[in-house]
Structures are given as structure tokens and as C-alpha cells.
Amino acid sequence: MQEKVEAPSILVMNSVEVLYDNVMLAIKGVSVQVPKGEMIALLGSNGAGKSTTLKAISGLLKSERGHISRGEITFEGTNITEMLAQDRVEMGICHVIEGRRVFEHLTPDENLTAAAPMGMSRSKLNVEKDKIYSYFPRLAERRNSQSGYLSGGEQQMLAIGRALVTQPSLLMLDEPSLGLAPFLVAEIFGILQKINREEGMSVLLVEQNALAALEIVSEGYLIENGRVVMHGTAEALKANSDIQEFYLGGGEGTDFHNVKHYSRRKRWLS
Ligand SMILES: Nc1ncnc2c1ncn2[C@@H]1O[C@H](COP(=O)(O)OP(=O)(O)O)[C@@H](O)[C@H]1O
Numbered sequence: 001m002q003e004k005v006e007a008p009s010i011l012v013m014n015s016v017e018v019l020y021d022n023v024m025l026a027i028k029g030v031s032v033q034v035p036k037g038e039m040i041a042l043l044g045s046n047g048a049g050k051s052t053t054l055k056a057i058s059g060l061l062k063s064e065r066g067h068i069s070r071g072e073i074t075f076e077g078t079n080i081t082e083m084l085a086q087d088r089v090e091m092g093i094c095h096v097i098e099g100r101r102v103f104e105h106l107t108p109d110e111n112l113t114a115a116a117p118m119g120m121s122r123s124k125l126n127v128e129k130d131k132i133y134s135y136f137p138r139l140a141e142r143r144n145s146q147s148g149y150l151s152g153g154e155q156q157m158l159a160i161g162r163a164l165v166t167q168p169s170l171l172m173l174d175e176p177s178l179g180l181a182p183f184l185v186a187e188i189f190g191i192l193q194k195i196n197r198e199e200g201m202s203v204l205l206v207e208q209n210a211l212a213a214l215e216i217v218s219e220g221y222l223i224e225n226g227r228v229v230m231h232g233t234a235e236a237l238k239a240n241s242d243i244q245e246f247y248l249g250g251g252e253g254t255d256f257h258n259v260k261h262y263s264r265r266k267r268w269l270s
């Protein structure tokens with residue numbers, strides 16, 4: 001008998017609801033799967049619920065008075081719905097939050113050292129740093145500069161580098177392209193794709209820039225109003241007329257920030 005071979009999912013999020021302050025229902029039954037070793041995008045406009053979805057997975061809701069009120073999340077087969085954020089990090093989930101936070105008064109090299117997990121040996125750390133610098137040659141050049149003086153793109157690279165030091169099996173990135181020039185987005189996304197392929201690292205990428213994201217992921221989920229309204233391969237999404245009209249910018253621009261007439265027609269919601 002022929003068996004269909006599918007990559008098992010490293011992450012399974014099943015009908016998850018998130019409440020903030022016990023009243024604000026931010027996501028309303030979101031189901032997302034990340035097959036092992038794949039790169040998956042969560043797309044959607046501002047306020048759709050993308051960041052909340054990532055926080056539900058990494059366990060960062062608590063500090064914002066949010067909690068999962070329904071559904072469950074399993075990672076590598078373990079139910080992590082109630083797990084502490086720190087334990088999820090130790091399991092291999094790394095969440096690069098929006099806004100490329102780095103220690104500005106430290107150098108990139110010191111930032112990488114500070115991000116290393118407790119107990120990582122100096123020699124192991126140096127191996128990891130060298131690997132990160134080989135992926136991001138710009139960071140290598142600036143490794144001893146003060147991070148506060150790096151460009152936005154370099155800071156984003158450093159934020160990703162800080163995540164890589166922890167050797168995650170699932171890397172989650174929240175809008176890494178925000179505010180960056182298109183050539184930098186292309187450069188960073190190209191490097192992400194390379195890391196994904198060479199390290200076999202699973203990636204969950206949150207983006208408003210659908211055009212750039214759909215170039216590097218295998219599948220995408222479109223979230224609107226706290227719900228997944230579309231899911232498909234990158235090819236299928238790029239070919240979809242609603243996606244083209246509302247998200248790939250028919251001349252209006254290439255990302256969600258420029259989307260006009262957005263609520264005029266949303267067939268997938270009806
Ligand atoms: N800490 C919070 N407290 C209350 N409401 C929040 C909080 N964070 C986000 N929200 C609300 O939840 C919804 C989804 O937000 P978010 O997940 O940040 O969307 P996105 O990342 O897609 O822009 C929005 O309506 C937002 O206003």
C-alpha cells in the first residue's frame with residue numbers, strides 16, 4: 001500500500017480563543033499548523049489578531065492580561081496551552097516580538113552573548129556566533145559597534161541573531177519587515193529562507209507585507225478580525241483574486257498599510 005508522506009506538524013494550534021482583560025476577544029477560534037521544517041506565514045491587516053496568535057504560542061499573553069479561553073496548542077506533541085513562557089523557550093519556541101528589541105548600549109556581539117541560554121559553553125557560543133555572522137555578514141562588520149547606532153535593518157538582523165543563539169526549533173517573527181526599505185526586506189527574507197533550508201528550522205512569519213512573505217513561505221494563513229479566513233499554499237494565495245486585490249496591492253502599493261477599499265468586498269467572510 002502506498003503511503004502519503006506528510007511532514008508531521010511541529011506546532012498545532014486548534015480553535016484557540018484569546019481574551020484580554022476577560023472581555024476583549026482578540027482571536028476567535030484560530031487553527032494553524034506548522035509542518036516541521038516549513039516556513040509558514042500569518043498574514044492580515046492591522047488589528048487582525050496576528051501578534052495575539054504568536055503570543056498565545058509563546059506564552060507572552062500573561063503580561064498583557066490576556067489568556068487562552070478556549071482551544072489548545074501542542075508543540076512537538078506536547079500540550080503547551082498552560083505552560084509558562086520560559087518552559088516554552090526551553091522546548092525550542094522562540095518569539096521575536098515586533099519592534100526589533102536589542103540592547104542598544106551593547107554591541108551586537110554582546111547582545112548575542114546576552115541572548116545565549118544559561119549554561120551554553122563559551123566555545124559553543126562562539127560556534128553559534130560565527131554561524132550567525134556568516135548568515136548576516138553586515139552584522140559581522142558591525143559586531144563591535146554600539147547597537148543603538150545600527151540601521152533599522154541591522155537591528156532586525158541582530159534581533160533575529162539573538163533568537164538564533166537560542167537554537168530554536170520554531171522561530172516566530174512578528175513583522176520583521178516593518179519600516180524597512182524593500183531591498184533590505186528582500187535581503188533579510190532571503191537569509192531567513194537560507195536558514196530555514198540549511199538548519200531545518202521551522203518558521204512562523206507574521207507579516208503585513210504579503211508580497212514579500214509569499215515569496216519565501218510554503219503556506220499562508222490569512223487572518224481577519226480574529227479568524228482564519230483563508231489558508232493555502234503560497235502559490236494558491238498569490239493566485240487568489242481577493243488576495244491580489246486587497247493584499248498584493250493592485251497598483252496601490254505592496255503591503256497592507258496601503259490597502260484601500262478594504263472593507264468593500266470580502267467574499268471569504270460571507
Ligand atoms: N494587550 C491588549 N489588551 C487589549 N486588547 C488588545 C491587546 N493587544 C491586542 N489587543 C486587541 O486585540 C486585537 C488583535 O490585536 P493584535 O493581535 O495585536 O493584531 P495584529 O498583530 O494582527 O495587528 C486588536 O483589536 C487589538 O486592539
Ligand SMILES: [Mg+2]
Binds near residue numbers: 050174
Ligand atoms: Mg501585530
